[in-house]
Structures are given as structure tokens and as C-alpha cells.
């Protein structure tokens with residue numbers, strides 16, 4: 001964000017495979033890359049030390065937004081809130097950056113609003129277009145922004161959900177957003193909030209795709225550089241601890257909620273090195289606790305897991321939990337079924353197949369969807385056993 005070279009390393013999670021490259025065979029030897037975090041004493045940004053080539057990460061993506069029912073509901077709510085803040089009339093449109101399969105643009109289309117998506121994953125762009133969501137394939141930045149402006153003009157609403165933390169060339173990206181946004185337009189940026197990551201110990205959200213971990217302070221520092229001013233902030237229910245920043249091109253008065261967030265950041269010390277050092281220590285303590293819990297079952301009981309999300313990859317690799325302790329991971333995404341978890345070799349299967357083996361214990365790796373998953377386990381599978389919800393904070397055991 002500030003181009004300082006004085007960043008300080010504070011948390012090494014070891015060499016890890018790419019979280020979203022799920023191997024197709026059981027004993028594939030995955031390429032591993034360093035996974036460690038640094039803190040910047042100038043802008044206080046927390047960031048990864050090692051950047052993977054984006055084309056290696058995002059060109060053939062297996063995560064499809066619409067797989068989650070909660071995501072579809074969230075999309076409708078997100079759209080309504082955005083349109084309440086900025087109604088779009090004839091000739092105006094909403095632009096989504098990293099629009100994935102178009103789940104978040106569909107509610108706009110249903111309300112008769114013109115839309116455009118941009119996404120780098122060719123396979124998913126194809127799906128979106130086939131599904132009636134106009135989508136450009138490309139890595140968003142200044143050059144894609146120019147192309148968008150040339151064909152469609154500036155957008156009344158620009159939104160980017162959980163994408164800014166993934167971007168290697170942040171300056172090019174934010175400049176592109178600023179270019180595409182109409183002078184009276186609304187910018188909505190969803191980020192996984194570093195304060196929640198730190199406070200609730202979401203160390204599993206650290207993986208190679210997440211290059212930056214923004215606080216309000218570090219995000220505002222970046223946006224201001226391109227004439228974008230945050231005026232409001234809101235909790236987002238989707239990713240177990242994300243916030244939506246609302247910004248525009250005029251420096252309007254900060255909302256009361258935004259002022260509270262500023263005050264809270266001051267108070268919690270989230271922009272300080274000491275707090276992040278503590279986060280690293282607590283993460284290692286969490287690992288020990290989770291391993292102790294699993295030891296209670298190993299050898300005499302069947303342990304399964306639920307949700308082969310990207311974040312589960314960090315948790316499994318960091319804690320060194322593999323196919324010797326967990327026999328399978330249930331996942332509803334057909335693109336993931338039949339594959340194996342990266343670096344830990346656990347087969348990923350349809351939930352029907354995993355539940356048919358009557359596991360005694362289920363580790364809910366997609367813990368941000370824990371309520372939805374427990375509901376499925378109870379109503380669809382009449383599951384009767386133990387679930388472990390590893391996060392937030394220390395692991396919790398629940399009998400259902």
C-alpha cells in the first residue's frame with residue numbers, strides 16, 4: 001500500500017500447497033510455497049511475504065459462488081442495500097469485479113438493472129455468460145477498466161466482493177475501480193476484516209490467494225490515494241467476518257458506524273505489531289488444542305470432515321491433519337468431488353457418500369457455514385454424533 005520496504009515478519013505457517021488446486025489422485029506430490037505474514041510499520045498493512053503468479057491461481061477456479069444457498073440469499077440482500085444507497089436508472093449499470101458465476105449480479109438483472117461482470121477464470125466466465133450474465137474475462141486493472149469504459153461508459157455502482165485482498169498489483173486494481181466509477185457513483189468493497197481475523201483467530205483465512213489483510217486504516221490509506229473516500233461500513237454475514245466498505249469520489253462525512261470502527265481500531269490496537277504477534281502465538285495454541293481433541297477419536301472412531309473450502313486447506317496443513325485421521329471430506333460442490341485435499345490427501349466426496357459411512361465425529365471445516373451444515377446433517381441425514389467446530393476462537397465440540 002505505501003511501498004515501504006521495512007515490513008516485519010511475524011507468523012510463519014510453513015510451506016503449503018495452493019489451497020484451491022485440489023489434486024485428482026491420492027498421492028499427488030503437491031508443489032508447496034512459503035506461507036508467512038508481515039506487518040508494515042508505516043501503513044500497518046498485514047500481507048503475505050510470497051506472491052504466487054496470479055495466472056497460476058485464478059485461471060481455472062473450482063469455487064462456484066452459487067453452490068451456497070446462504071450466498072444466494074446474501075446476493076439478494078447485497079443488491080437491495082446497494083440500490084437503496086444508489087438507485088440506477090436508464091443507461092446506468094452495475095459493475096462487479098471478480099463476478100465469479102454471476103450470483104451477485106443476478107438480483108440486479110431481476111430488478112431490470114443493466115450489469116457487467118469481470119472475472120479472470122475462463123471456465124467460470126463461460127458458465128456465467130451461458131446463464132445470462134454478461135461477463136468479461138480478464139484480470140481487472142487499468143487496462144480492463146479502459147476497455148469497460150470504452151464499451152459501456154462509467155458505472156453507477158461498482159462492487160468487488162472479497163477480491164481486493166487477492167490482488168497482487170493493488171495500485172493498478174484500485175486505479176481501475178476509480179476510473180470505472182461515475183463521479184456520483186457508489187463503490188462497495190467487501191473485505192475479510194483483519195480485526196475479526198485477528199480477534200477470532202481466523203488463521204485459516206491465510207492462504208496464498210489472500211495477499212493482504214486489511215484493517216479500515218490500511219484500506220482507507222489505499223483508496224484515498226485514488227480519490228476514493230470511505231463514508232460507511234457494514235458487517236457482512238457471508239464470510240465469517242467480512243465487512244463492506246462504502247465509498248465514493250467526494251469526501252462526505254463519515255457515518256456514525258464508521259466513526260465507531262475507527263475508535264475500535266484505536267482501542268484494540270489492531271494496527272500494532274504486538275497484537276499480530278499475539279495472534280501468531282494463539283494460532284499455534286489453537287493447533288495443539290484441536291489435535292488433542294481429535295486424538296480422543298483416532299484409532300477407535302471414524303472422523304469425517306465437512307467443507308473442502310480453501311480455508312480448510314490452511315487449517316489441515318497448518319495442523320498437519322491428513323487422511324490418517326480423517327477418512328473423507330464431504331462437499332456439495334461437484335467440481336471438488338472425486339478430488340483430494342491439497343497436501344493432506346483426504347478424499348473429497350459427495351455428502352451422501354460420507355454420511356452413509358456413519359462417521360462418529362465430523363470436523364466442520366467450513367465453520368463459517370456451521371449452522372447451515374448442522375441443519376443439513378440433522379434434517380437430511382438424521383445424523384446423530386459429534387461435530388467439532390474448529391473456529392472462531394478455540395474449537396468447540398457439540399453433540400447433535
Ligand SMILES: [Zn+2]
Nearest residue numbers: 002004040043
Ligand atoms: Zn505499508
